[in-house]
Amino acid sequence: MSNSSHNDPPRSESGFAPGGADHDLYAEHATRLRRLVGSRVTTSDANVEDACSFAWIQLLACRPSRRPSLFSWLATVAIREAWRLHRLERRDARDGDEVILDGMESPSAGSEAADRIAVDQVTEALRTIHPRKRRMLLLHAAGFTYQEIAAEYAISVERAWALVYKARLQVKQRTEAD
Numbered sequence: 001m002s003n004s005s006h007n008d009p010p011r012s013e014s015g016f017a018p019g020g021a022d023h024d025l026y027a028e029h030a031t032r033l034r035r036l037v038g039s040r041v042t043t044s045d046a047n048v049e050d051a052c053s054f055a056w057i058q059l060l061a062c063r064p065s066r067r068p069s070l071f072s073w074l075a076t077v078a079i080r081e082a083w084r085l086h087r088l089e090r091r092d093a094r095d096g097d098e099v100i101l102d103g104m105e106s107p108s109a110g111s112e113a114a115d116r117i118a119v120d121q122v123t124e125a126l127r128t129i130h131p132r133k134r135r136m137l138l139l140h141a142a143g144f145t146y147q148e149i150a151a152e153y154a155i156s157v158e159r160a161w162a163l164v165y166k167a168r169l170q171v172k173q174r175t176e177a178d
Contacts, residue, residue: 026056029071037078043086051082083145090143118175125174133167140164 033055038048055078126134132153139149150160 033074033078036075037082040079041082041086043082047082047085050085051078054081087143121175125171128174129167129170133163136164137167
């Protein structure tokens with residue numbers, strides 16, 4: 001015996017029954033959800049759209065209760081997914097062979113020996129700063145947001161930004177001095 005009811009309406013490709021409650025819910029919240037996610041997460045429009053689609057798919061899969069907080073549930077799922085996609089996009093954009101820190105120029109495109117010296121200078125400069133600041137700077141360079149770094153260290157976002165900024169300046173000053 002099948003678990004599905006014989007009264008379930010047929011579903012379209014999108015998963016929403018034409019004219020059904022899901023379709024009405026989508027029509028009511030889709031635009032608002034995209035705007036909210038776009039305003040909360042600074043990422044590409046494609047990531048916002050993908051995150052919202054993911055939230056709607058989760059809605060269909062999980063079927064949370066239709067309380068007034070349903071939009072909040074959708075927004076939370078979509079925002080978290082947008083942050084995840086943004087982090088992946090930032091990590092993919094970075095070249096794995098090069099150390100690039102915001103506000104610093106990448107090593108010159110000279111010989112391999114010159115590139116190795118530049119990487120060695122950055123590595124040595126990183127060793128001279130406080131381990132906590134160093135880890136925060138490396139997390140930021142790896143694509144973590146200030147919000148995620150702040151959550152990891154149980155500090156405010158502003159404090160996380162300030163510590164990463166100071167660490168970046170220290171590394172920059174030490175590499176320029178060499």
